[in-house]
């Protein structure tokens with residue numbers, strides 16, 4: 039609510055030509071942290087392809103100081119995720135311990151190739167933390183064609199065999215199997231992606247039998263000219279309605295495999311694709327408020343949104359932003375500048391934005407005269423991932 043109060047005061051000062059209110063402590067509640075740009079796969083559908091395996095890397099001590107500074111100023115959670123494979127960072131386990139020592143919620147999105155590293159961090163994770171493996175296939179053959187692991191002998195069988203071992207160490211956090219649905223006609227640059235719709239059920243069965251808590255289905259995203267990740271179902275080979283119907287039927291059959299302790303999840307943008315409502319979520323307000331709540335920290339710099347990793351005009355600062363009090367102030371000033379200058383209604387007009395509803399809700403709240411004291415606060419559900 040402090041953010042809404044500040045935005046209201048800022049807008050009314052600007053309308054009335056008064057001095058602007060003081061800049062509040064704008065630090066994100068949650069960050070996506072790309073620990074490394076190194077990756078040991080060459081996935082045909084990878085949206086971060088252009089920024090992988092770069093020479094840039096974090097300075098470890100500075101990165102720890104950044105986490106400490108952000109946690110002290112209100113950050114609640116960190117997702118170790120894309121732009122590289124987090125388990126390949128040499129200090130991965132020690133870094134996860136550092137985050138947990140700071141009482142942060144922690145999540146890891148991994149390609150699954152280093153089950154030994156995931157098992158190593160398992161003792162430090164708690165209820166509310168999670169690990170999700172990006173596997174996207176049900177058979178070893180499609181797994182290898184889609185992901186092209188650098189160790190060619192790596193199979194889905196081998197990856198899934200780690201799950202019961204990790205669960206035995208610590209069953210309190212969630213372990214998920216992520217499946218990006220790809221279709222014929224989808225491309226990354228000039229590379230045609232391998233279709234996997236026919237493996238939706240097989241993957242679900244595999245995830246359930248391996249001991250995952252859930253399988254999550256999402257649609258394939260491509261890089262748009264603006265640099266953002268966008269869903270482009272128009273490029274499906276075959277009639278859109280027929281391909282969507284195949285996906286719908288497969289996901290419905292996958293649902294039949296649910297049982298206590300194992301569920302099938304559909305991402306918001308997959309639901310939008312299947313309801314043919316995805317265009318509704320491409321109409322954004324001019325100001326993206328999510329930029330102040332969730333940011334991306336990577337060896338390429340700090341960015342306003344996971345859809346804009348590595349994109350120059352979405353950059354908030356260097357890889358060492360927030361390393362101390364002065365730098366945290368720079369971060370707040372840059373966040374304010376992007377709130378003013380990053381026009382989401384234009385830049386994100388092709389993005390099926392998952393935060394579309396949140397952004398419009400905040401925008402309407404800021405523009406309304408509803409007293410903030412009358413807004414009912416929900417209890418803290420200890421879920422600070424955004």
Ligand code: SF4
Pocket residue numbers: 322326327328329342343344345382386389391392393394397
């Ligand atoms: S409007 Fe959505 S896609 Fe665009 S920057 Fe904001 S959160 Fe990211």
